[in-house]
Amino acid sequence: MTTKIELYNFVLRLADDNLILAQRLAEWCSCGPILEEDLAMTNISLDLLGQAEDFYEYASELNGEKSEDELAFLRSEREYYNHLLVEQPNGDFACTMLRQMLYSTYAKFLYEALLNSRDEKLVALATKGLKEVKYHFRHSSEWIIRFGKGTKESNERTKNALVELWRFTSDLFEMNETDKVLITSGISFSLRDIYPLWKAEISNVLEEAGLEIPNSENNIIGGINGIHTEYLGHLLSEMQFLQRAYPGAKW
Amino acid sequence: MENNNDQLPLWEVFIQKGGSPFKHEGSIHASDKNMALQNARDIYTRRGEGRLIWVVPSDSIAATTVEEEAEFFDPADDKIYRHPTFYKMPEGAKNI
Numbered sequence: 617m618t619t620k621i622e623l624y625n626f627v628l629r630l631a632d633d634n635l636i637l638a639q640r641l642a643e644w645c646s647c648g649p650i651l652e653e654d655l656a657m658t659n660i661s662l663d664l665l666g667q668a669e670d671f672y673e674y675a676s677e678l679n680g681e682k683s684e685d686e687l688a689f690l691r692s693e694r695e696y697y698n699h700l701l702v703e704q705p706n707g708d709f710a711c712t713m714l715r716q717m718l719y720s721t722y723a724k725f726l727y728e729a730l731l732n733s734r735d736e737k738l739v740a741l742a743t744k745g746l747k748e749v750k751y752h753f754r755h756s757s758e759w760i761i762r763f764g765k766g767t768k769e770s771n772e773r774t775k776n777a778l779v780e781l782w783r784f785t786s787d788l789f790e791m792n793e794t795d796k797v798l799i800t801s802g803i804s805f806s807l808r809d810i811y812p813l814w815k816a817e818i819s820n821v822l823e824e825a826g827l828e829i830p831n832s833e834n835n836i837i838g839g840i841n842g843i844h845t846e847y848l849g850h851l852l853s854e855m856q857f858l859q860r861a862y863p864g865a866k867w
Numbered sequence: 868m869e870n871n872n873d874q875l876p877l878w879e880v881f882i883q884k885g886g887s888p889f890k891h892e893g894s895i896h897a898s899d900k901n902m903a904l905q906n907a908r909d910i911y912t913r914r915g916e917g918r919l920i921w922v923v924p925s926d927s928i929a930a931t932t933v934e935e936e937a938e939f940f941d942p943a944d945d946k947i948y949r950h951p952t953f954y955k956m957p958e959g960a961k962n963i
Contacts, residue, residue, distance in 0.1 A: 650875065652895055652906040659909050758901055 622797040623735065624678040625697065626804060628687065629794075629840055630741075631671030632698035635688055636848070637719060638664035639855050640706055649709050656755060660716065663748040670741050689859035693849050699839040700784040703848040710763050710770065711777035716756035718781060721817050722788050723749040725810040734802040757821045764825025774827060782830045784845075787837045788814075794840070879928060880907040881921040889921055897922075 641661035648654025672684035679687070701719055706712045727749060730742035763770040789807040798804035815829075822828060838844065858865055875896040880903075881889040892911045897903035903922040911917065931939055947953050 650896060652897065652910060655913075656905065656909045659913065755905055758905075762898070762902075 619797055619801045619803060620678060622794045623803060624675055625794045626798055627671050627675045627678065627738075629697040631668050631675055631687070632696045633702050633719075633723075634664045634668035634671065636696070636698045636851065637702040637715075638662070638668060639851060640702065640704075641712070641716075643706055644712065653709075657712070660752050660755070663752070667741070667745045667748065670744070674737055674741065685859065689856050693844055693852055694842040696844065696848065696852070697840050697842060698844075698848075700787045700836060700845055701781065701839075703839075703845060703851060704781060704784065705847055707777060707780065708773055710759075710773040711780065713756045713759040713763070714774060714777040715781055716752060717760050717821065718785060718818065719788075720749050720753040720756055721814055721821075722810075724753055725813050725817075726807075729805050729810055733804065738803065760821055760827075761825040764822070764827045771826070774825070778822075778827065779830050779832060782832060782834050783836050784834070786834045787839050790837050790840055792840055875902075877925040878903040878907070878922045879925050880911055881923070882907070882911055882917045883919040883921075884916055885918065889919070894925060895922075 638661045641657050641664070644654065644657045645661075646654065648657055668688070669684065672687050675687055676682055676684045699719075701715060704711075704715060706715075724746065727742040727746040730738050731746075733739050733742070760774060763774040765771075789811045791807055795804060795807065799806055819829060836845075875898045877894050878897055879894050880892045882892050883889045892907075895903060895906040895910055897906050900922065904920055907920050907922050908917070912920070943949070
């Protein structure tokens with residue numbers, strides 16, 4: 617199959633988004649604002665880790681040489697294809713929920729579009745993931761509305777988070793050679809198609825929260841080509857420590 | 868119920884599993900109905916326990932107290948004729 621390398625890169629991109637965001641959310645474990653939310657965030661983290669595992673398994677199958685653990689834990693920063701948004705630090709709770717809302721909305725439309733892929737395995741994984749990301753969207757968007765309509769402080773913190781994270785949103789819709797090949801072969805689709813849907817959904821939530829999409833620039837890009845912000849390296853050094861110090865370590 | 872700490876209001880959680888009646892599972896904190904349902908889902912149904920969830924603000928539940936126990940329940944202790952086993956089956960009757 618001539619698209620094998622591109623499909624591998626694309627699946628890796630999906631896997632990396634899920635793994636990196638799962639790792640970020642796991643940092644909240646035992647530090648949540650209330651016990652209930654601590655569990656909610658680690659639940660979401662585990663959902664994403666499960667999706668990452670499925671995508672790595674598929675990537676490993678396409679690659680034929682590297683195991684899913686090697687792909688997840690033994691690549692260097694420049695070899696990760698996740699989007700810049702998901703590697704951003706947790707910040708405060710408003711920042712974490714906003715990042716989740718921006719990403720889950722994206723994942724929802726991405727998986728919905730992938731239901732029409734000509735690659736059966738991708739269709740199956742998107743179907744499975746869709747149910748989870750819909751719930752993540754529900755959970756995070758309701759928090760954004762509560763924050764926006766809540767106290768002066770919650771409103772301000774959410775506004776600050778918007779300014780901070782909005783910069784990384786056009787990165788979600790960047791495409792490269794991988795996309796070009798997969799679109800032609802009917803495996804993937806143009807991310808430009810889901811951009812208006814994503815923006816409309818985000819606008820709805822923000823409007824209900826009494827907030828607005830910032831006017832600021834959102835053109836920091838690079839994730840899918842392995843160009844990352846300074847935060848990914850630190851995240852990886854913590855996440856990969858065990859596998860690097862004790863190669864092949866098992867739970 | 869007085870909410871004199873920094874926790875959100877308390878809700879009681881009831882979960883239905885399969886076709887069984889709703890069963891009280893425990894309580895959670897939440898500021899509104901949606902949050903209460905989601906927190907209940909995250910805390911009590913993580914291992915596939917649930918089909919449907921009810922949440923009720925704890926202060927909406929009227930409850931008997933331990934002090935009332937004697938007058939509420941002791942009178943039932945000596946009324947053995949309220950149990951079906953108190954009655955002898957009449958001859959020839961298949962059931963009562």
